[in-house]
Amino acid sequence: MDKDDIKKLLEAVKNGGIEIERAVKEIEDLPFKDLGFAVIDNHRQIRTGYPEVIYCEGKTVEQVRNIIEFMLTKENNILATRASEEMFNAVKEICSEAKYNKLGRTITIKKREETLSESYIAIISAGTSDLPVVEEAYETALILGNKVEKIVDVGVAGIHRLFARLEVIRGAKVVIVIAGMEGALASVIGGLVDKPVIAVPTSVGYGANFGGFAALLSMLNSCANGISVVNIDNGFGAAYNASMINKL
Amino acid sequence: MDKDDIKKLLEAVKNGGIEIERAVKEIEDLPFKDLGFAVIDNHRQIRTGYPEVIYCEGKTVEQVRNIIEFMLTKENNILATRASEEMFNAVKEICSEAKYNKLGRTITIKKREETLSESYIAIISAGTSDLPVVEEAYETALILGNKVEKIVDVGVAGIHRLFARLEVIRGAKVVIVIAGMEGALASVIGGLVDKPVIAVPTSVGYGANFGGFAALLSMLNSCANGISVVNIDNGFGAAYNASMINKL
Amino acid sequence: MDKDDIKKLLEAVKNGGIEIERAVKEIEDLPFKDLGFAVIDNHRQIRTGYPEVIYCEGKTVEQVRNIIEFMLTKENNILATRASEEMFNAVKEICSEAKYNKLGRTITIKKREETLSESYIAIISAGTSDLPVVEEAYETALILGNKVEKIVDVGVAGIHRLFARLEVIRGAKVVIVIAGMEGALASVIGGLVDKPVIAVPTSVGYGANFGGFAALLSMLNSCANGISVVNIDNGFGAAYNASMINKL
Amino acid sequence: MDKDDIKKLLEAVKNGGIEIERAVKEIEDLPFKDLGFAVIDNHRQIRTGYPEVIYCEGKTVEQVRNIIEFMLTKENNILATRASEEMFNAVKEICSEAKYNKLGRTITIKKREETLSESYIAIISAGTSDLPVVEEAYETALILGNKVEKIVDVGVAGIHRLFARLEVIRGAKVVIVIAGMEGALASVIGGLVDKPVIAVPTSVGYGANFGGFAALLSMLNSCANGISVVNIDNGFGAAYNASMINKL
């Protein structure tokens, strides 16, 4: 119900086309229902290029299949995160163009091609154990319509490998750093580039790592400027955030 | 030592103006000293508009004064955070145009006017107790050359006040949300806007708040997309990050 | 041993029907044994409408079956929480009217119909992953003799959906809010309704969620008034508490 | 702007007393501003008997004085919590009927007398060290218009004293239990009464008490039913919640 609709309603009131009692009721309902709903709906889901997203953890194979079946009717791109291979097989049956990233545990379905921006997101990680998070971020960034550069295996323990890739890192519009253990990579990158850095602590490590808590604290306390942090292992969140920035 | 300097050196080598042995030495020293220094220097401090920053916590009044005295020679804008009133008084003596934000505990010295971008950063907070962090973020964003809109006192407990300011929030290029206690404001804003949100947990609260840890966890676990988090009470870090995004 | 029994005893003393020594003994034993027992027994289990409750976690199938078999002799309604499907099958054999809520993992046996109060409990949750806790609370509230309104999938990230259901939420006598991740829903509801809100943090989430600890802290620190909190995933406890309030 | 106001506006539209363009504007602004504001306002502050509340922690004496000065214009009762004696003195100057509870650190100003309900809230605590929280809860419950029974110094270590007061505890409509150290009192009360129990952990204790965290965990894990918990030392929150229940 937009401005014009209100105007029409009032005109109907004026010329007696609607009873005042009913008009009062419609106006009373307006703030938190129709208009409110439309506003929100507009601002996220209906916009061109935003995929439908489903977080599969804690859902059954059947639930995931049903939700995606419904989503398919809307002709948007679709991204399912934390999806098991079994879920993918169930989705594959109802949608042959679905693709599965085994490491990143994502299902992606491309219904229309996005026009990519010129700028790109750099996704940097330290070790091979961080790859699942890297892949989740990568698939998310792609389906949201971004160019992406992956630079993996450039940990702090062998800092020269990082310097060798510095040019491509500095060329990005926004940088995602994914690191477990002590997460020092985020600080080092933060000190070397002049772009927003989104740090993703991973649960890679053991002992006093406490499931990624060590890397999380490390990144939050970084002495380098320009770093913000998302939840542990949250590759999706980092890429979603980076995509927003990349498209500014 | 930049490109031209290297060229001159090589020309001197070619026409015998310098001995090869000495040239070898100069080049060998170059990576990690002069050039390296210059690269970094270039990419951050010397760039137009970047202020010199000093974090005053744990420094003596005298140290702060001396560091700023040295900074003043470079003719850059200057920002001192976590500065006490006593520090300000000491700085005032050597630089009369220094300004103090008592709530935000910042000293700012403007040596040149920045051209502001059209876009702006929105800084949103819930309660009056969050104001010190708001002010630190505000002063930081200003001295970094951004337009800023402050929207304070729009907590979740009275959500209608937030909706009344929704338009100006949605108009921002990037949004900083500053909240203590349970930090729910970040999630609510994250669900209402389509811009990157940088969340700053504050140490405001008591009991099981654990010095801001409750708000920190809350923000990291936000169910809304597009939110990244900085350290507790880190208004400076949020604004620095937001400024990077605002200037993209 | 109630008032009348004491009277009878004293009359027997008076007319010599019992020796004083024996009467002293009976009275001496009275405080912590018979009467004490009766008082407690009266105040909870024997009262009309209170079901027998069994918490199945950590018990064997056989133990659960035996306890329920014994309970069945008392003709009360029965509620078993955290019950596995295997437990249900064992119970089904001895009581054909037993019902199983698979999501909520509850077994309920209705021996008599309660007269429901006019007022109702609203159970609100954010995401589908919270449903097991919702269902435990729902079955508990029902067997305790309450009318219940379930409003699920109204998370903070899409706040318009919440507003669309506001009327039914505000109509409740007491509100249960079940939320995982950052638990911000409790604060938002607390700011919108004027009834007691019982918040249940769930262990839904990952990373820095720490098994529901993030939501727990968030709810305890809520900036909205009128919110109290029960243990993580404790749908039963919330409903028990809400039922007490709903029946006042 | 309530229902009647809308009706009047529409009637003015109908009979030409207002231009349609201006009416559109008023209606458009209505959801998130006037009506929204009114709705919330209505549901909480304006309702008879609800005091204005101000949380003084982290505010300056001057801020507190100014806020209360403004509140005084509305002729509502006023409650200030976590108020220092210095704050009280400043308030006293502008409002001679202000009263200070030194232990509970509350300032109360009574502008009109509430009709008290017949039912009462019982506030129970274990030791004299919990008294500040008791007093905060007590003053809050009173100004919100409740009858209150205080039963202090009935800790678990001398359980007979508790039993001696059982009748008055059981007579309450809702019970607040305030306890520090191991907080066992909440469980014991929960096992003895059949009313909703709101437990308040206090920061009283030392060593592995961790500022009330031990009591908080203890209460959340209570084996007794019907207990919900508020934040550490949050006497105000408990009383606010209890008042809601007491007035049902």
Add this chain to the structure above:
Amino acid sequence: MDKDDIKKLLEAVKNGGIEIERAVKEIEDLPFKDLGFAVIDNHRQIRTGYPEVIYCEGKTVEQVRNIIEFMLTKENNILATRASEEMFNAVKEICSEAKYNKLGRTITIKKREETLSESYIAIISAGTSDLPVVEEAYETALILGNKVEKIVDVGVAGIHRLFARLEVIRGAKVVIVIAGMEGALASVIGGLVDKPVIAVPTSVGYGANFGGFAALLSMLNSCANGISVVNIDNGFGAAYNASMINKL
């Protein structure tokens, strides 16, 4: 109301000296009031040799003075723990034989001499920083009527000093070990003696000591048998416990 009182009451009932109705009432009140009270009272405070104890932390000087003034009327020994020097001075005014242990922060008043048992309690500690806890334990053990041997400064880092005192340690009936930092002393003593060991972690240390939490965990996880633990810095609790054992 003891056995004899009940007998008298029944005799009065028998010979008509009291009406049955009134006797019913007295008996009904009995469990949780008079008798209950007496039972508890008897079992702890009235027994010969048990001092009155007052925990001064969080109490005002005036409160401490008043409580002790009342206690003095009962002619028992008195122990006040966590008492400031100012408190002592106030007590001194009303009781000249009061003694103050400055390190242990205890006030003791001896009203009658206890007959000490032959056996003794050994109190062992590692460093001079643990002395306040040692002294609190020492004064407590003394006033409770025990012989005590103090063996201080026998830390693990110089284990030979410990061995030099082994005989006196092994001669004790029960051993209190007081240690901060990593609390290893408890395990070492536990491995060397064949008596119950009560371990007291102290808050002595810094960094990752976390206010005694490191020592607490260390002691709870001791690989030696026969060790139980009390709260951090709880010298009183350890001595109270040890006294119970020493008097068996």
Add this chain to the structure above:
Amino acid sequence: MDKDDIKKLLEAVKNGGIEIERAVKEIEDLPFKDLGFAVIDNHRQIRTGYPEVIYCEGKTVEQVRNIIEFMLTKENNILATRASEEMFNAVKEICSEAKYNKLGRTITIKKREETLSESYIAIISAGTSDLPVVEEAYETALILGNKVEKIVDVGVAGIHRLFARLEVIRGAKVVIVIAGMEGALASVIGGLVDKPVIAVPTSVGYGANFGGFAALLSMLNSCANGISVVNIDNGFGAAYNASMINKL
């Protein structure tokens, strides 16, 4: 090497039966080897009535069997804790009189009968879920040669059941209280009896119980005197400690 051996050595020195150099060597080795060894050996393992103990967690079936096979040669009683049924079967093959307590996961082998003391240990617990720890404590206390009274299912939520057993509890020389969830039972018992209480927190519970941490903190912070605490689920440790006290 005892006193007599030293004497013999010196006599040999005196009458030339041994060279001084060799005697020096033997004496030099003495402190930390032979004598030291004997002292320790004597004080624990060789003493009549002490069983050999083996902690099976983290050992293989084969290791357990081999260790017990070796122990059997010494003709002492044997106690194996945290033993799986598979381990028991392996032990059964080499020792037919071995007995298995399935709930308590203990293997016991009685080689000689102990003379029991007159006094007894009371083992008290709240719920059926605590039974594994109860049984471990029970078997340990028995094999160490104690009389034991088990009082289970007397939780705080139904405090009358506890009072009904008070006499037998108060008759014990030392009391073990085993409780999970909020562990309030320890405080209640501590307030009712005048004997040393050893509290065992169990890992029974969920949510904010944190694997027994809630009960552990609760017990450490108990407001009742005379309580000391052992590690979570450590039934063995409690019984070992209680046995030491019971035999004093």
Add this chain to the structure above:
Amino acid sequence: MDKDDIKKLLEAVKNGGIEIERAVKEIEDLPFKDLGFAVIDNHRQIRTGYPEVIYCEGKTVEQVRNIIEFMLTKENNILATRASEEMFNAVKEICSEAKYNKLGRTITIKKREETLSESYIAIISAGTSDLPVVEEAYETALILGNKVEKIVDVGVAGIHRLFARLEVIRGAKVVIVIAGMEGALASVIGGLVDKPVIAVPTSVGYGANFGGFAALLSMLNSCANGISVVNIDNGFGAAYNASMINKL
């Protein structure tokens, strides 16, 4: 690109063998690419005697096999830690001289014999449950070319066994102490030897051990000097560190 290469380049510049523009480019690239790379490479991997190391946790069997296949081409010794038996079998197929330490979960491949230093590393542990970490440290120390003395089963609860081995412990150049539970062994050793002690907390224990956190805190807070700590269960890290020290 080393010193000689730079010299050659400059000579080519001097005698016109290379254009200045191209030489500028080569020099400009030098710091962070070629030379940087060489420096790092040299300082660790290429040095004689350093094995190639692979951390297998979180890698697939195939990945481990492929990485080792590649490593084999370099003719260095190889160490794989946290390797499963399945991984070993896969490696065995491509390299028959590979050896597996089942307890320590290491695969080692010896391509050339190291000359061992005279000095040795002592590896000390308390219980059989710590053996996996002991073996990881042992294999690491060996393949790095050190002499090692293992002294296991010398826990604090039987301190005489430790003293019996003191001579061999004191003879080492550096000592590794591996202990779980309360980790007191590190402090005791630290007080007895005058060599650097590297402490490894293990996750052995239960209850309030928190996966090795108790031992970690204990070791960090050790009252003995000369102790430093590595991550929980990090036998590899301790041995790597000790090897560096042993070879000084």
Add this chain to the structure above:
Amino acid sequence: MDKDDIKKLLEAVKNGGIEIERAVKEIEDLPFKDLGFAVIDNHRQIRTGYPEVIYCEGKTVEQVRNIIEFMLTKENNILATRASEEMFNAVKEICSEAKYNKLGRTITIKKREETLSESYIAIISAGTSDLPVVEEAYETALILGNKVEKIVDVGVAGIHRLFARLEVIRGAKVVIVIAGMEGALASVIGGLVDKPVIAVPTSVGYGANFGGFAALLSMLNSCANGISVVNIDNGFGAAYNASMINKL
């Protein structure tokens, strides 16, 4: 009592200069008293170059003064850590050559000059706020007789400054890295040098730094090899450890 003393005693036994009974007594006392004491004493304090150390935290000015007065009689060098200026003034009165390091809070007294080793310890830190810990480490290393190189202000955020000092860092025999905030510096240094690195987390930082816990976890989880960690702010411990290594 050393080897020679034993020999003399035995010779006295042989030639009848001492009675066997008395010799037995002396030998019996020897292990845990004289010899034991001597062994320990020898191995630490009496050795040339080891200073007497006193940790002043939690001691009174008078205690510190008295302890040092006693130490002065032994003619060793003396180091007091965590000493206040007031303590220094008191020490100065009894020993004019005492020196105070205000930042590091150390008092040092040099009684004899040590011969320094050729090798040196490098002490590296990131920011000026870490200087107190740097200075404590520095003074400790000096008084223990080491050459030291301090390299401060080489944080990760400006990594080029670190590279500029790489040569002097790599030249050290052992490296101490002192860093607060996220402690990433340790990992970066660990990846660049081939020497043992002792990492000291400092409590510098705020918010989610948790008093140095963030840096501590970061360092324990370092992905670089060769790093071990000491307690937060423990500059003394790091230097003591480094000195042991430097002197090997």
